[in-house]
Amino acid sequence: MEIMGVSATLLATFAGFGLLIGILFGFFGMGGSFLVTPALLVMGYEPNVAVGSGLAFVFGTSVIATLKHRDLGQVDYKLGLLMIAGTTAGLEVGKIGLEALQHMGLADSVVSVAYVLLLGGIGAFVTREALKGDGGGLDHDVDDVDADDAEIPEIAQTIQSYRVWPMIRLRGGYTVSLWLILGVAFATGLLSGFLGVGGGFIRMPALFYLIGVPVPIAVGTDLFEIVFSGGIGSLLYAQSGAVDLSIVVPLLAGSALGARLGAAATALVAEEDIKVYFGIMLLLGALAVAVRQIGGLLELPVLNTVSLAIILGAALLVSGAVTYSAVRELRSVPSERAVDVDA
Template identity: 50%
Template sequence: MEILGLTLPLLVLFVSFGFMVGVLFGFFGMGGSFLITPTLLILDYPASVAIGSGLAFYFGTSVIAVIKHYDVGQVDYKLGAVLFVVLSIGIELGSRLVFGLEALGIAELVTGIAYIVLLAGIGLLFLRRAYNLTDDDDDEADEDADDDIPPIGQKIQSYNVPPMISLTSGGRASLWTISGAGGGVGLISGLIGVGGGFIRMPAIHYLIGTPLTAAVGTSLFAGLFSGAFGTFTYGMSGSVDLAVVSMLLIGSALGAKIGSAATTMVEENDVIVYFGMMMLFASAGIALSELADWIGMGGLEMLSVLLLVGSSFFVALMILYQVAQTVSTDGSPTQTAPEGGD
């Protein structure tokens, strides 16, 4: 039995996976395509289809996040517009590179290796942040760290390399810095099929030098349009599976609402650890998939799917569990969790 060209097990998988990714998206502010694309690759979708569908899913989920941040004034529209242009150029170059790699027959290998390195690196950074968070709490008790520009951002802003652009959040940034940061993120987005929020937001915060809250909103604003452009680029070549994207978005719509509500109920320290673990498990899952293709072991392929999909389910379930636990005890929010880009 097939619905929209999908078997019933795949339909259930995509809707439930979309729900869990939606919970993560609502909580962390990330589109989730960094999980969608490698999952589709493991399920033997062509690299271009996996990447195009991942970008399409990111575009759909980003609409909700942009509206949320627009309402609270956390978007630098001028910076976002410039980033959109350079991100689009980077995505176009990245997509052309993917099609070239497909012609050589190595697109899946290159994309898989890129994912392994990126996800493992980000996972380790999150775990390191969780390890240092307790020590940082004492130093930051009297200041709002989210509104600070990091030292590296201040240093980069101190170099006056025309043309300079005034930032809504304060300060000025060189167009060359913005172009380099945005173009590099766009290239990675087009190459591996992610919205790029988990690298775009840190780039805006640390390299361009904006406060974290403005970096999150501006990242999502720029990602909305770059995601639309990436979807269009891959869609024109028939590389977006609308059935898969639709099922993912159906599940994500409900999950995102629950995840957004959870930000006031879940302790930050625990979730940072869970998220770092999820990244590492996802990286290990993709590595096992690549190894399975190389040595031809089907068992490793199944284990890779369990690690990749199961890690996101685990973190989302932990968020839902802590929400349920908070509501059952006193129903009061405990701490607002941070949002990021995805």
């Protein structure tokens, strides 16, 4: 049986893959093109179709996830718009640097090494910092967070201490200099443009560790930014006919549920657990990219399949852990209330 010229089995596979990625996207604010595009390339799709369809999927999923985070009060629109402005400028400069490396014939090797080091470095840092923490849970009412009492990373505290006018008040009661926000946004955009990636895995930790935004709001605000970047990118590829709806529609069908589940889980899972899962996801991603690059250097196509298996395994492992943690927290709520009543 075929639908839109594609077998029902393949459509079901895309829908299942979309569900897994939707959970990761809603939970971390990243993971779409980072997982979808390599998978499509290994499956034999043309590069422009893989990238264009991946961007269209990212756009649709980010809209769904952002709406859920909005319902939970986890999107800072003011910060999101400022980050978009700074990131856009950084992207242009990063793109210029990448083009310069291409003219020198060094782009592939430099970008690949930088990508692996950045993914691995951020993943290791976030995991180490989370495991050092006290494992405290999330404060679900982000509007009532007291900036003086909340646990803010030391780097973010230092950045917030610079009172350079104008100061911007963020959700949760934090105030940060406009210029420092734009500086962080420019730096993350620069890395994104240089590496040729969406940058969600850079922006989310940057919002938390550099600006001091609580993790759930960092995820929601990052998704809000991706709505714009994914929308523009998918529109450009759609105009050239590089968006394959037989890929995008079933992926979105699965992610429509997954993104809402992942977003809802950020209000249930402890903040330290979110950071641990995020770090593990990046470490596995770095391993997958490294394996693919080694396969290219040694001309061993089988390593591309191994890389894809690592990506799919990472998506299944981490999305399963997220779902399990959220269900565990939900099941613990009635028992906690019962204890309170007895007391």
